[in-house]
Amino acid sequence: MSRPLHLVVLGLSLSSSWGNGHATTYRALLKAFAARGHRVTFLERDVPWYAAHRDLADPGYCELILYPDLAALRDLRPLLMRADAAIVGSYVPEGVAVGHWAVAAMREAGGVAAFYDIDTPVTLAKLARGDHEYLTPALIRAYDLYLSFTGGPVLDRLEREHGSPRARALYCSVDPAHYAPAAGAPAYDLSYLGTYSPDRQPTLERLLIEPARRAPHLRFVVAGPQYPADIAWPANVERREHVGPADHPAFYGLSRWTLNVTRADMRAAGYSPSVRLFEAAACGTPILSDTWPGLDTVLEPGREIVTAEDPETVLRVLTGTAEADRAALAQAARTRVLAAHSAGHRAMELEAALREAAGQPAAG
Template identity: 35%
Template sequence: MQNNKKLKIAFFGSSLVSAYWNGAATYYRGIVRALHQRGHQVTFYEPDAYQRQENRDIPDPDWAKVVVYAATEEAVFKMLEQATEADIVVKASGVGVFDGLLEAEVLKLQTPERMVIFWDVDAPATLDRVQNNPDDAFRAHIPQYDMVLTYGGGEPVIQAYEALGVKQCVPVYNALDTATHFPVEPNPKFACDLAFLGNRLPDREARVEHFFLEVAAKLPQNTFIIGGSGWGDKPMSSNVKYIGHVFTQDHNAFNCTPKAVLNISRESMARYGFSPATRVFEAAGAAACIITDYWEGIDFFFEPDTEILVAKNGDEVGKIMAGLTEEKATAIGKAAYNKVLAAHTYNHRADQLEKLLHSKIARKAGELV
């Protein structure tokens, strides 16, 4: 197969059009839009579940075909039948409906000409699950996929997948979608000293307490904002304002307005390292001054102290805030913005992905000869 062949890709994921309880949405959008710009056709199959369709951020885009299917087994099989028109079938982790069924059934679409890929947008959680449960059905599927792509994780995740028999595991990191995330005018409703955006999840909550809520309680003279779903009944000091779900069209102002924004990794991602959240690149794309919790591999993406500020605990967040002037925050935000444009856009990721897919297709074709 030629290296310039335009590919038809069937993508089973949580949602392309809604970021509601769906942190991977902007990652999918960035990747899919960049593939479309290179001439590839993506059909994105997403279930009508978790009120995502009622909380859409975007209409159906012109850079992908979106197929919303009913959350039933019958509808899943109908979508799988449609996917046979594709050159490549992708099953992402965390679709949220019939994941186990999809993980098994997409493998039946594998042919010498059609590649089937598992795209893990939460590799640390997937690996922890299968390592802790030898009977997990997904464990047996891993060696059957042509390739596993991951949202991050670096060498530790690659090695963990290799130990489970994967044919090939490649991280395709988060990045900046320059079409959606960029500097804008500040919005007074997001004005504060430190802002955090993230949904309330079990393996993130304790870290949010330590790195954000406890810091706020100790700094009554400073103002804080927390955005994301699920925090409504969480005890917070009076200098913290909870603003609920923040739609993606407000992300730029949310990132541009505060003196600094805080990135807090989920516990499993911090443990594996090399897993920068989408929000890190989105904030950098808005020239925000980012403070992040420490995880191994930060310097692979940004230079600490110059392009990003790093804290190993809540006390360090407090110290950073105490010494952070507006001038310093602006300089760090600008440096992060320059770095992300130079090395971490979805165009960079699509370039990597396109080469990877064509080389894998060529290898499969070679095996047929």
């Protein structure tokens, strides 16, 4: 049997889920990774906007270290030198400097330096514009492993066009111990859970706000921070500023249907399932989604998920779907997600990718 690994993750946030989808992704993945017998240390930049909204002070399954700046991070080099692998995440503050530091330490220690891109299509669009906020072409070539939230053809592009030595898909996942169907009657016909994003807003307008205008007898809810004050919400759309991960199952349980909206760059690239897809499915809430290439490799349209591109389709689904069909679709999605997209599955994939990059045999 292969020995346990010590993994150091330098990510955007583990301590706060406010305004980002990274925290819930890291929490599920690293909890499951630690459950496989590995040691995990998470290094997070201590920034005021997350400090004011922390909802996980002590993860339990890993050591969480907050550092104030690059100088303090460099003082943690001995920790990195004792690790088997280091993962730097997308959108880490001063990510290029952090990445070069991590790669250099892993080169000296003989470990694996990896990049975990939770925003792959956005990252590639930024690189095409010459925007090197947290990644450069040189760093792509320097990392031993590029873990990508996006699968499909993008992986070939990362290796062929950008020079990554090894690009592997590592989708988000769901912790089945936390996300499960909640008891109680639904209070909303359609919900949406997500932070405001300008490139998602037109789809939200088309698939939720406009249907709400046309069907005042139905109830809708949009939860998430940073929405502009000038959005004209219909009277039958309830707004919630934030719903923490601990309350996600109850939120989905209040929804007859929930909406998945994909960012423009991710929709164009395809093969970029949102964590909300897996969370909602695990909670037994049927999903309405925009369409994108590769969706059918995650959930089967018509059997496990319903797609829509216009208000008419949304309203037809909300008002014309028999309750038995709605329940069957939700159950099929839940079964698929628990069989292929749990945090345990992702932890196995992560371990296999790290061992492959290190030239180690897969765990028995």
